[in-house]
Amino acid sequence: MIPEIAEVKRFVSKQMPFSQLPEAASHFFSTHIEVIYLTEQNQHQWLRSGNLYLYLVRSGSYDLLTAHGEVITRLAEGDYFGYPSLLTGEAIKNQLQVNVAGLVYLLKEEDFEFLRREYKVFEQHFVKAHANRLLSSHYKQSRDSWSEKKISDVMTKGAVMLAPDASIYDAAKTMSQHSVSSIIISEQQKLLGVVTDRDLRNRVLAVGISPQQSIASIMTDSPKYIFEHNRVFSALHLMLKHNIHHLPVLNERHEPLGMLTSTDLLRQQKSDPVQLIGKIYKAQSLTQLKLCATEIPTLLKSFANNIEDISLIGKLLSGLSDALTARLIALYQLEHGEAPCAFSWICFGSQAREEQTLHSDQDNGLLLPDDVNDEQRRYFAGLGQFVCEQLAHCGIRTCPGNIMASNADCRGSLKQWLARFENWIAQPTPKAMLNCKIYFDIRFIEGSSVLYNEFATQLSELTKNELFFAAMATDISTNSVPLGLFQQFKLETDQQQHKYLDLKRRGVVIINDLVRLYALKAQIYKANTLERLDALLGATLLNKADIYDLKDCWRYLTQLRLKTQLEHEQLPENCINPQHLTSLERHQLKEAFYLIKQAQQACAFKFARGSL
């Protein structure tokens, strides 16, 4: 018998999965490993395909990088690496970067296989670790795409700034010296406002203001901004939403670092959602607008090829729908005069969640003030009719359930809308629950945000009803994940005898439902599932690990679902045949369904104890 080294054994037996295994496992490991001193100079010798090892970090700090040099994860004491290739037999693609040299334990392939065969917990640990790695790398891979780059990578460095007491003339001079089209107005490293070329034209020259006046008098104050570590996509989204071309970039301490312009973004991309959005906002007629809309499917296809995280497409499409809606409302007002009173155009369902696909239908409505009179209502009836009809012409199908602003029921005053919701909450029939699922994913698009916020506040008061939560939790638990008692897939069969799994109905929808319930409980006014989960991190309803699990599951299923959508299997939409997956993917899918099942049970327990 090989003598074990006390210090090695002590360290190993504290690590997962050995802490859960009999002592013999850590003894085997600590008497069969080899110890290396991993440095920047010798790192190229290790993690190579010829010699597969399981690596366990004893000391030092290393970054695991993709072949393209992007960080997958930071490795420190107690972390394993090298197991994906041991599990899959695929060639090693990742590389190491040494931050601090240190000791690493190596276990040979045959010894890894031995432990795998001998101990189920050992096997499970690494399969699961691999699944998690894949889940997160799915998401990280997409960093290749421009829209997932960090702002700091694409912005023009060096903020051109002026104090608010500088004159308009100074501003123009500074801008021309630096040849920039915009300038940040700041005081003591705090962002106060922004002035652009266009402001100088529209707010100074065109109205004949003296250039000696202070710049503060014409700046856009409290402008939209973005942080350097945000993704380009977020910037794109902000620009699209507010139709702006300049975004000040701040660091974590809210100090301005520079300006991100739409030109910076244009430089980054091949196909061009920004331009299309810009065109939509500039469209002067319905014909022009519809012409823009016909570009959407083409744009989407090229976009889908550019980015790997296909779930971004939902956000992009929703952004385009928002833009179309906003522009249609503006066009209506051009023709029929300004709206006679405040209104809010709102959307529900997938557009609100920013999960739209090309096949999604319209779900929208109009929120009107309580004192709206009949004549004003006629104006909005016309608006609703017009926008919904034209959206349909632009390719967004009308809603079969008639949840559209063209329907009088969906053009309610504040009181009327609240009464509808109250009705569903008070009488949780299956029909009411179905409505709740659609209407509680709600987002403001255009009009008066004051009116909408008023509504959102009052609505959240209404939802403080334990019975309602219990009813929703019970309703969610009736939709089961397609896993059998022994963790095998339960397949559905269509008329052509194809066997399939419905990823949307039996997976994504359940997560959406669960997250909606928690978000309502925690009074979170967001509609996007991932954003709701992020916001839930701040609440105490769910623990962090569960939130991350749900996020990973959601991303994984959405990704898989959209991938199959693009690959056109001969199956119903959103469905897959698990036999076409690799064994590892199957394992991950089961893992995802299993996590959903657990979350479902926890939710039922939390909210529906009384009524089950």
Next chain:
Amino acid sequence: MRWLVRWWRKLYCRMKLRQLEFNAARYLILDLELTGLDAQKDEIVSAAWLVLEQGKVRLDSAEYFLNKEVKALSQSPVYHGIDEQMLEQGESINSILTRLAAALEGKILVCHNAPLDWAFLKKACQCYDLVLSPLAILDTMAIEKRRLAARTEPLNIQSLTLSACRSRYHLPDYAVHNALTDSLATAELLLAQSSAISSGKRLKLGQLLQRAAT
């Protein structure tokens, strides 16, 4: 004439060895627990060793022996924690040395404070007419001493202990001290030292031997 040929051959081997790349050589890292520091009157309590090759310390090569023939442990258990009862499970010094001699074949012996261990080994071998013939002897303590001297840091005995040397390379702290743990500790120290000395270039054995010699 024969002695001249032998001397010549020895010198030639030495030269070849010095040109050898660090990772191409095979090493046996050894640590002894002793009853005291005087090779003439004190005894070996336990011996442990490990093989290092191609930059990897092979833990499956670990050997650990207790000397069941120790005559007087006296105060030494305070340091190594080995008592007489444990020694009874041990082996004869003759068999330990025979195994060591075989293990050392074609390898370079590495110890922390090698002169001490080597003195005890030589003394013990004399009694049994055994010869230990490592290719060379490397001393991690001497290597460290040279490195520190070059940096004109104030030197004292404490700064050359195994754990003090290790902490300089940010190697983990090992609480338990026995011959086997210490031989791994020495092996890891040698890897860290050689990496520091090579600073990215190919390291020849000569660079380490030179340090050990002085």
